[in-house]
Amino acid sequence: MLDHTRRKSESDAAHPLLKVENLSVRFDGAPAGINVVDDVSFAVAKGRTLCIVGESGCGKSVTALALMGLLPTPPARIVGGRALFDGKDLLALPDRERADMRGNQTAMIFQEPMTxxxxxxxxxxxxxxxxxxxxxxxxxxxxxxxxxxxxxxxxxxxxxxxxxxxxxxxxxxxxxxxxxxxxxxxPQLLIADEPTTALDVTIQAQIIALIHQLQKESGMAMILITHDLGVVAEVADEVVVMYAGRVVESGPVEDIFADPQHPYTIGLMGSVPSLGRRQGRLTTIPGTVPPAELMPRGCRFSPRCPFADQRCVSDPPPLIELSPGHRARCWYAPLELHREPIR
Known part of the structure; x- marks a missing residue:
């Protein structure tokens, strides 16, 4: 069953409805070379759900607004990359054509409906x-x-x-x-940006179930932005984990949950409460997402990472493929080779 799911995922990935390649967004006034969204790539096919997860300030919403053409310019500027939607580069379309697509072929649900x-x-x-x-x-x-x-x-x-x-x-x-x-x-593509943030838990579950059901009925592709890993486990086909504007891990949902390979992903999963008898305290990730003016030179997660050494501090790690479709941006992936903190 898992092999069948993997083959279907690979087949869909070969013909995505939306393919984002090396998207970079910069805000005016940010330090030289620091992008709030930095070299982000992913793809989503018709009928599939891609979940983008991470803490507040990781660049999830900026990515979505860039794809929809809703970033205020200035201060935001798209400084690199492309977003191929059914063969058209969304980032290169004239404003009028972009507006004709928005709300028609592409649509977005925002965090707070009252505003x-x-x-x-x-x-x-x-x-x-x-x-x-x-x-x-x-x-x-x-x-x-x-x-x-x-x-x-x-x-x-x-x-x-x-x-x-x-x-x-x-x-x-x-x-x-x-x-x-x-x-x-x-629409062929729906972007849902934390659509249940302002709602109580019972209503959250109803809204997520409703969106998921309507997606199955229509066959549209969906990008769901969330910090709720319970929702991710329930609805995602693929997962992108973002931290400080960069993709730190991505892959099929089964791989991300069964074998997380970035310390940030592991930290997020350890902070999720579970039903039943609790064994010890929930995991916390010390520190916060750094602002642009304090962005580390090397791995952006290095100040909060128990595995970080001098190479992590000085050199940004590449996004490497660990298994088909599963990638992690860490010098020490696969982490099984480094069971103890290096510090």
Whole structure:
């Protein structure tokens, strides 16, 4: 079964819908040579889910906004790489063509629906506007499509909610509205940027299950940005672990969970609570993600890593392939050869 899954993953990777190659983003005023997203590469195929994980400040959201063409310029500038979407480089498209794709072939769900929805327009008007922007249909037909989408995301009394304003809805219902808006034009690629951050645990599970079910029904590709490894284990096909703007590990979800090979990935997994009787305390990773002005010269994780030595401090490690599709950016991978901290 695992071999079949691996072969399918490799086949999909050979024909990705989106292929990001060496994406680099820089903010004005950052120290010379320091990018907030640095040489990031990954791919996602139709019907597949790629999860990007990491702490706040690791560059996950900046990566997503760069792909959607939503980074404010200035201060942000894309200084390298390309993003091939169905053969077209998203990063090289004219603004008008990019806007025509956004909300149509590509769509995004944001972290906080209250700040993403317009408070002075009804839910129905906001969903209908997006449909009319990309489809040559009547306003009545667009309104009917909006109502259909509210039904699909399982909002109770959808006819009533069409006339409601965002502040009249709960956080969970507002996020369902955002999902309805994102999927109204049947995009080929959905980017969901921590879509459950502001919701309580029960509603989080419902929203993730809803997005996953709608994805299976439509066959779209999805990039899910999250810090919740429980969600990753449930929905991901491939995983990208980011730290301080760089990919530190990537590969099929089975490999990442069964054999994590970067100390940062191991630290993230050790910090996840589990059901049942607890054996000792949860693992913590000392320190924080460094700001641009304090970025280490070598491995960006070296100040927090128990394995780091002088080479880690002075030389940035390459992203090396450990097994088919499984890569890690560490001088000491595979870590089985270094069971004890080197310090």
């Amino acid at each position: 993403s929805l317009n408070p002075v327009f009804t839910v129905g008007d906001q969903i209908t506007e997006g449909i009319l922007r990309h489809r040559k249909i009547s306003k009545a037909a667009a309104s009917e499509r909006a109502l259909e989408m509210l039904r699909r995301v399982r909002i109770p009394a959808p006819e009533k909610r069409m006339r409601a304003f965002p502040h009249e809805l709960s956080g969970g219902m507002r996020q369902r509205v955002m999902i309805a808006m994102a999927l109204a034009n049947e």
